[in-house]
Amino acid sequence: MLPKITENMTLKxxxxxxxxxxxxxxxxxxxxxxxxxxxxxxSCENKGLDLNKVLEELNEVVEEINYIEQLINESEES
Structure with missing residues (x-):
C-alpha cells in the first residue's frame, strides 16, 4: 500500500x-x-498552483492504486 502524499515529499x-x-x-x-x-x-508555489488541490488530486490517485492492489490481493487469497 502506498502512503499518503504530503507537501514535504519531493517530486522525485x-x-x-x-x-x-x-x-x-x-x-x-x-x-x-x-x-x-x-x-x-x-514546486506548487513556483508554478502558482493550489497546493491543497494538487495534494487532493495526487492522493486520489494513491487511493485508486491502493484500492486496485487490495482487490488483487483479495482475489489471490480466494
Missing part, C-alpha cells in the same frame, strides 16, 4: 512511487528533470 519521491503518480506529476508541468528534488509545496 512521488514520481518513484508509481507510474500513475509519475504521469500525474507531469500533467502539472513541473520541471521533473532539474527540480525533482524540490518539495511538492515549493
Amino acid at each position: 519521491e512521488i514520481m518513484e512511487m508509481d507510474d500513475k503518480l509519475y504521469q500525474a506529476i507531469q500533467k502539472y508541468g513541473f520541471d521533473t528533470c532539474c527540480t525533482k528534488m524540490s518539495t511538492l509545496k515549493d
Whole structure:
C-alpha cells in the first residue's frame, strides 16, 4: 500500500512511487528533470498552483492504486 502524499515529499519521491503518480506529476508541468528534488509545496508555489488541490488530486490517485492492489490481493487469497 502506498502512503499518503504530503507537501514535504519531493517530486522525485512521488514520481518513484508509481507510474500513475509519475504521469500525474507531469500533467502539472513541473520541471521533473532539474527540480525533482524540490518539495511538492515549493514546486506548487513556483508554478502558482493550489497546493491543497494538487495534494487532493495526487492522493486520489494513491487511493485508486491502493484500492486496485487490495482487490488483487483479495482475489489471490480466494
